[in-house]
Amino acid sequence: MGSFIARRLITLVVQVLLVATIVFLMLRLVPGDPARGILGETASDEQVASMRHKLGIDRPIYEQYTDWLGDTLQFDLGNSIISGRSVSGDIADRITNSLELIIISVVASLIIAIPLGTIAALRANRFTDFALSSIAMLGLSIPGFVLGTIFVLVFGLVLKVLPQAQYVSWTDDPIAHMKLLILPSATLAIGNAAVILRMMRSSMLEVLRQDYVRTARAKGLSETSVIRRHTVRNAINPVVSIVGLECSTLLGGMVIVEQIFNWPGLSSLLLSGVLSRDYPVVQGVVLIIAVLTIVINVIVDILYGVLDPRIRLS
Amino acid sequence: MDTTSDTADKTYASDQELAQVVSDDAKGPRKSRHPRWATLRQPRVGVPLAFLVILGLMTIAAPLVAPHSPTKLLGAPLISPGSDFLLGTDDFGRDVLSRLIYAGRVSLGVSAGAVALATLAGVTLGLCAGYFRGAPEFIIMRGMDLILSFPTIVLAIAMVAFLGPSIRNLIIIIAIIYTPRFVRIVYGSTLVIGDSDFVHAARVIGSSNARILRTAILPNVMAPIFVQVSLSLGFAILVESGLSFLGLGAQPPTPSWGNMISGARPYMELYPHLLIFPSIVIGITILMLNTLGDGLRDALDPRLRGSR
Numbered sequence: 001m002g003s004f005i006a007r008r009l010i011t012l013v014v015q016v017l018l019v020a021t022i023v024f025l026m027l028r029l030v031p032g033d034p035a036r037g038i039l040g041e042t043a044s045d046e047q048v049a050s051m052r053h054k055l056g057i058d059r060p061i062y063e064q065y066t067d068w069l070g071d072t073l074q075f076d077l078g079n080s081i082i083s084g085r086s087v088s089g090d091i092a093d094r095i096t097n098s099l100e101l102i103i104i105s106v107v108a109s110l111i112i113a114i115p116l117g118t119i120a121a122l123r124a125n126r127f128t129d130f131a132l133s134s135i136a137m138l139g140l141s142i143p144g145f146v147l148g149t150i151f152v153l154v155f156g157l158v159l160k161v162l163p164q165a166q167y168v169s170w171t172d173d174p175i176a177h178m179k180l181l182i183l184p185s186a187t188l189a190i191g192n193a194a195v196i197l198r199m200m201r202s203s204m205l206e207v208l209r210q211d212y213v214r215t216a217r218a219k220g221l222s223e224t225s226v227i228r229r230h231t232v233r234n235a236i237n238p239v240v241s242i243v244g245l246e247c248s249t250l251l252g253g254m255v256i257v258e259q260i261f262n263w264p265g266l267s268s269l270l271l272s273g274v275l276s277r278d279y280p281v282v283q284g285v286v287l288i289i290a291v292l293t294i295v296i297n298v299i300v301d302i303l304y305g306v307l308d309p310r311i312r313l314s
Numbered sequence: 315m316d317t318t319s320d321t322a323d324k325t326y327a328s329d330q331e332l333a334q335v336v337s338d339d340a341k342g343p344r345k346s347r348h349p350r351w352a353t354l355r356q357p358r359v360g361v362p363l364a365f366l367v368i369l370g371l372m373t374i375a376a377p378l379v380a381p382h383s384p385t386k387l388l389g390a391p392l393i394s395p396g397s398d399f400l401l402g403t404d405d406f407g408r409d410v411l412s413r414l415i416y417a418g419r420v421s422l423g424v425s426a427g428a429v430a431l432a433t434l435a436g437v438t439l440g441l442c443a444g445y446f447r448g449a450p451e452f453i454i455m456r457g458m459d460l461i462l463s464f465p466t467i468v469l470a471i472a473m474v475a476f477l478g479p480s481i482r483n484l485i486i487i488i489a490i491i492y493t494p495r496f497v498r499i500v501y502g503s504t505l506v507i508g509d510s511d512f513v514h515a516a517r518v519i520g521s522s523n524a525r526i527l528r529t530a531i532l533p534n535v536m537a538p539i540f541v542q543v544s545l546s547l548g549f550a551i552l553v554e555s556g557l558s559f560l561g562l563g564a565q566p567p568t569p570s571w572g573n574m575i576s577g578a579r580p581y582m583e584l585y586p587h588l589l590i591f592p593s594i595v596i597g598i599t600i601l602m603l604n605t606l607g608d609g610l611r612d613a614l615d616p617r618l619r620g621s622r
Contacts (some may be wrong), residue, residue, distance in 0.1 A: 030477070142597045255467055255471065293465055
């Protein structure tokens with residue numbers, strides 16, 4: 001187990017380094033001069049030179065690269081060109097809000113999808129299965145931004161059951177804070193739950209065909225015990241690996257959902273950075289989200305190894 | 315009656331005539347029973363395919379189908395759906411139905427272009443990685459892993475930030491994002507098929523690598539590619555409309571399904587038709603693409619039935 005975790009951690013470090021390199025290269029691949037891009041055509045040569053200095057692109061590329069890696073590893077992601085504030089500081093202020101949203105969505109989608117996927121598999125090709133699979137397909141097909149916007153319209157504006165108002169922090173009023181979280185996390189959870197439900201269903205169907213399930217039934221175990229201890233336990237493993245992959249989709253969906261619900265997470269930082277061509281901010285947020293994705297996947301991999309010894313030995 | 319002995323016994327005037335008879339024999343009965351046509355007759359494949367073909371034709375023929383111009387200010391703003399304007403008008407007094415049809419050009423065009431590029435690149439890279447192994451395999455597969463370590467939308471947003479929003483850039487960006495999926499699928503199948511007897515046989519009789527890849531391997535990896543094209547088109551529409559929704563895709567006044575929805579947000583409480591119609595169109599289009607993908611997969615490879 002120790003060497004399995006160690007191997008995963010080494011790939012983690014390599015992946016993070018490579019991702020940091022790609023994010024570094026992004027600014028250098030801008031067609032034309034990024035400094036002139038920010039300032040516009042009318043800027044004087046001195047202004048452009050000073051912007052190039054601010055962006056750190058006025059030095060030889062290997063020097064830029066080593067500095068960027070060194071700074072990044074110390075969590076120094078530079079300063080915003082517009083506000084002058086530290087990018088890592090701005091990220092630190094918002095990342096907990098984003099993580100809160102992600103974690104609640106993942107937990108909610110697992111709680112919804114695993115039992116429903118199991119039921120769909122047990123009722124395979126009957127009405128219940130057909131209904132659940134159709135709902136899952138629908139959930140898979142409606143984009144998050146459509147669903148979120150419709151939620152705002154229906155629950156916020158027409159039914160007026162949920163607060164549409166300002167952000168309230170956890171420390172000020174925990175109940176109001178949780179209420180604010182319901183719609184955005186439901187939007188994210190529905191798409192994710194649809195994927196997990198489908199995966200759980202097919203994984204259950206696969207396991208139900210196995211010989212050991214027949215053996216368990218043949219030796220007279222109750223159906224509940226066969227399902228709970230022999231089938232679901234084994235069917236859940238591939239679902240765990242999908243959850244890791246889905247986190248990448250969730251982190252992407254989060255950007256759009258935060259925007260719809262005015263949730264003060266990483267998204268507003270990223271999008272305002274994109275619109276004002278504040279390249280250090282964009283690089284910082286993209287790097288953080290990519291690193292989060294990698295870290296989540298490693299955690300899921302390790303969890304997968306804990307749950308299923310066959311994985312860590314291969 | 316044994317047809318093969320029949321053709322073998324008879325003497326033919328020329329090799330050409332013989333070739334004609336043999337190829338007729340091979341084609342004749344297969345035409346009607348070819349599994350691909352049977353696939354199309356399944357409702358889960360036929361219905362979405364018919365829908366998508368009609369949708370595609372409508373967007374191609376947009377100037378003929380759309381009742382009005384998508385960008386002209388035609389009447390009073392925010393008219394509810396009715397006789398003059400079937401789906402009403404938007405906040406600038408533009409016809410919603412015409413805008414929806416023209417928006418399909420952007421949304422479907424960008425997605426189709428991007429997926430076509432991604433398929434081309436992905437199949438080529440996947441075949442090379444799986445067939446040649448060694449250094450190309452390492453470089454290609456690790457490169458794809460790198461692209462996959464960024465969340466799709468976030469990578470797209472970052473690339474728009476650095477390259478700028480334009481239709482051409484959108485196609486390129488979405489193509490880059492979806493190439494790894496094709497590479498992985500083709501790579502996996504190529505690994506298996508590349509080691510089969512008929513590929514070894516082709517090599518033994520002196521076929522070139524290019525010929526082996528084209529005639530022996532490619533036809534055998536096509537089925538999962540069809541499935542992936544269908545699913546990727548759905549995802550590509552999702553990304554395109556998502557970016558347009560955030561203001562990073564098609565720029566106004568060019569209509570796209572995503573920017574029609576974001577444009578509807580300020581008015582949605584009083585004029586929900588602005589939100590509802592584009593939502594339905596996006597939802598149904600993606601639903602049809604997903605259903606088609608599922609149906610194709612079940613039809614082409616029953617072992618994968620029900621999995622993602």
